[in-house]
Amino acid sequence: MLYNIIMYAIQIGIAIYSLFNQKVKQMWKGERASFDVLREKVDPNAKYVWFHAASLGEFEQGRPLIEQIRKQYPEYKVLLTFFSPSGYEVRKNYDGADIVTYLPIDTVTNAQRFLRIVRPVMAFFIKYEFWYNYLHILRHRGVPVYSVSSIFRPNQIFFQWYGKQYTAVLRCFTRFYVQNDESKALLGRIGIDAVEVVGDTRFDRVLQIQQASKKLPLVESFVGLKADRPVFVAGSSWLPDEEIFLQYFNTHKAWKLIIAPHVIGENHLSQIIDRIKDKKVVRYTQTTEDEAAEADVLIIDCFGLLSSIYHYGDVAYVGGGFGVGIHNVLEAAVWGMPVLFGPNNKQFVEAQGLKAARGGYEVSDYASFEHTFETLTTNADTLKQSGEAAHTYVQSLAGATEKILSTIEL
Numbered sequence: 001m002l003y004n005i006i007m008y009a010i011q012i013g014i015a016i017y018s019l020f021n022q023k024v025k026q027m028w029k030g031e032r033a034s035f036d037v038l039r040e041k042v043d044p045n046a047k048y049v050w051f052h053a054a055s056l057g058e059f060e061q062g063r064p065l066i067e068q069i070r071k072q073y074p075e076y077k078v079l080l081t082f083f084s085p086s087g088y089e090v091r092k093n094y095d096g097a098d099i100v101t102y103l104p105i106d107t108v109t110n111a112q113r114f115l116r117i118v119r120p121v122m123a124f125f126i127k128y129e130f131w132y133n134y135l136h137i138l139r140h141r142g143v144p145v146y147s148v149s150s151i152f153r154p155n156q157i158f159f160q161w162y163g164k165q166y167t168a169v170l171r172c173f174t175r176f177y178v179q180n181d182e183s184k185a186l187l188g189r190i191g192i193d194a195v196e197v198v199g200d201t202r203f204d205r206v207l208q209i210q211q212a213s214k215k216l217p218l219v220e221s222f223v224g225l226k227a228d229r230p231v232f233v234a235g236s237s238w239l240p241d242e243e244i245f246l247q248y249f250n251t252h253k254a255w256k257l258i259i260a261p262h263v264i265g266e267n268h269l270s271q272i273i274d275r276i277k278d279k280k281v282v283r284y285t286q287t288t289e290d291e292a293a294e295a296d297v298l299i300i301d302c303f304g305l306l307s308s309i310y311h312y313g314d315v316a317y318v319g320g321g322f323g324v325g326i327h328n329v330l331e332a333a334v335w336g337m338p339v340l341f342g343p344n345n346k347q348f349v350e351a352q353g354l355k356a357a358r359g360g361y362e363v364s365d366y367a368s369f370e371h372t373f374e375t376l377t378t379n380a381d382t383l384k385q386s387g388e389a390a391h392t393y394v395q396s397l398a399g400a401t402e403k404i405l406s407t408i409e410l
Contacts, residue, residue, distance in 0.1 A: 003132050003166070004108060011105045026085040030102035034081075037101045038117045046077045049410075050120035052103055055084035057328075058126040059091055061149045064204040064401040065124065066096050073410050079118060106131040115141070122410070124148050125173075135172035144174040148404065149201050151349065152183040159186055177404050179349055198403040200350065206307075206330040207398055213308040221289035222256065222282075222298045223312045229256045230377070233313035235306045235332060236262040240322035241342060242272055244369050250277040253296075258309060260300035262319055262327065269301055307331045314383070315376065321345055321362075333359055336391035338376050338383065340369070353397070359390025 018028035042048070051066055053059040059082070066078060080097035082088035092100050104110035111133035123138055123145045125131075138145050157163035158170060167190050170176075176195045178184055184195045223231055232255050234245060242259070249257055257279075261268055273281055279296035284305070292298060300309060310316055316332035321342020330350055332339045339360045345351035354360025361376070363369040376383050 007105055007107045007133075011107060014105065023085050026089065027083075027102065030085065030088060031104045034101045034104055035113060035117070037099070038114070041099045042079075042117055043077065046098075047075070048079045048098075048118055048120045049073075049076050050079045050081070050118065050123040051097070051126070052081045052083075052123070052129055052131075053087055053126045054129060055082065055087040056090055058129070059087050060205050060328075061201050062124060062126040063096070064201050064208060065148060065404060067208075068401055068405060069410070070096055072405070076121070076410065079120065103131075103134075106133045108133050111137050122146075122408075127151070130169050132166075132169045135169055139172040144408075145172060146404070146408070147173050147176045147178075149179060149400070150176055150183065151179045152186045153347075154186065158190065175407070177400070196403070196407065199397050199400040201400045201404075202328070202330055202350070203394055203398040204401045206328075206334045206394060209307045209331065210311075210334045213311055214305075216305065216308055216312075218284065218287070218289050218292050219258070219298065219305075219309060219312050222258070222292040222295060224293060229254060230314040231256045231258060231312055232315050232317070233258045233260070233310055233332070234317040234319065235260045235310065236327035237317065237319035238262055238323055239268070239271060241317065241319040242275065244363070244366050245317055246272075246275045247366055248370055248373065250275075250279075256295075257297045258300065258312065259297065260306045260309060264301055264303065269299060272299060310335045310337075313337055315340070315373070317341065326351055329354060329360060330394055333390035334394045336387040338386035338390060340372060354390060354393055357389045357393040359386055359388075359393050 014024060014028050018025040049069060051062050053062050066080070069076065070078060077098040078096065080094065080100045081103035083103055088102055094100055104114060115134070115137050120143060123143060125145065125147050127149050135145060158167045170192055174194065176187060177198045178195055179200045181197055184197050187195050232249065234241065234257070237259060249255060259272060261272060276297055280294060281297040281299065282291055282295040283299045283301045285301050300306065310332045313335065314337055316337055317340045318327050318329045318332055320326045321344045323344065326341045326345045326348055329339050329341060333354055339354060340363055341351060341360065343362055343364045345362060351360055355362065361372045363372055376386055
């Protein structure tokens with residue numbers, strides 16, 4: 001079968017490329033070590049629920065479901081697998097799972113070995129995970145398999161004339177829990193009816209994050225009395241994003257800025273600082289509360305704080321929209337403030353929803369940023385209404401986790 005030839009070719013390619021790329025090397029080593037990890041840690045007498053997430057974003061979507069199952073059904077153990085190092089390396093010590101490891105590439109041999117060791121009683125694949133061999137073996141063994149927060153579009157291979165053979169992988173799922181009606185309709189066109197529209201579990205996750213947010217004394221010192229100087233928070237920003245909003249704030253002194261760039265490397269941090277004019281700039285890891293209180297710009301030069309930092313903003317900007325796509329706008333919107341982002345947002349349902357609710361706004365260049373920002377901020381009622389709309393949008397779409405669990409028998 002062509003798919004299996006491709007998988008073996010990918011496995012060889014990863015092995016070769018790992019000689020030249022550190023991230024790929026991590027993945028290759030992790031995949032090879034996964035069978036040893038499983039043999040060492042799997043309890044043959046336990047019942048495992050298996051969750052697979054490609055990377056960190058998919059893990060965050062699955063996390064509310066993992067934690068709710070742990071809470072409601074403590075008699076089960078949880079196996080969590082990742083494909084990407086950006087997921088595994090960040091969450092390899094996640095205490096919500098009993099075992100965390102890489103998922104070996106989807107060859108017949110790997111899938112057979114993996115499932116022979118684990119023998120899960122149930123499996124959840126998050127969003128875009130459609131591994132042909134793993135899924136067919138699970139189906140053959142009668143293991144219930146669920147697709148969570150999945151979303152389908154007409155241009156995907158499943159709905160093309162040349163992709164009919166690959167649609168067999170979709171028939172391995174017991175049920176799909178999709179994000180929208182379009183996905184359900186597309187699956188129905190190819191004869192798949194075990195589909196329920198529940199929305200996106202990320203809405204549940206951001207509400208969890210909000211409830212568990214940390215107080216950050218240094219940021220509180222920087223913010224001070226927000227009534228005196230409002231705060232603009234730029235999260236997961238890239239250079240094209242920064243060039244636009246920094247051009248504006250270099251000439252507008254009323255606002256304080258918190259910038260949490262996506263890439264935290266010295267070169268990028270230097271690029272940001274070099275673009276800031278006539279302002280006192282401090283870095284989170286290199287300043288004190290007293291210094292932060294006197295600063296105009298606070299740069300977050302470490303990971304893990306952004307979701308809590310949004311709490312301190314009046315307006316948020318989420319980066320990535322001038323590149324491969326915007327990052328998580330919900331983490332900002334849940335705090336009840338308008339969210340700005342770049343033009344590459346059309347494939348992001350939550351961004352489209354925020355725009356429709358008038359809690360999110362697309363900017364395409366400096367002129368549109370200036371116009372949008374000033375329209376929002378020159379009138380206190382407009383700013384408040386937009387923030388409330390963003391928060392209401394998030395709250396209105398929560399509950400996917402509960403809907404999924406109500407239809408699954410454990």
